[in-house]
Amino acid sequence: MGETTIDLTALIKDSFGTNATYVEGLLERYRTDPNLVDESWQVFFKDLLTGDNAAVTESNEAPASSVAKPSSQTAVPSTKPAVVSPINTE
Secondary structure: OHHHHHHHHHHHHHHHHHHHHHHHHHHHHHHHOHHHOOHHHHHHHHHHHOOOOHHHHHHOOOOHHHOOOOOOOOOOOOOOOOOOOOOOOO
């Protein structure tokens, strides 16, 4: 387990950068019970643990369902903010 864990840790760090800790947490959950992670992660980790690292090294991306994508429906204010004038109390 030691050498394999080190190789996986390095591979995950190289592939996911700042998100590596999150992915390693998902991997631990997968090892406990594969049903604890999304189906796309199950496929990813199964391939990773069986030595099919091509998906990680070629695409260098997380499974599609886990990647947050900006919505084309992003709310944009339609008016300018109101300008508030000081109240004259004299």
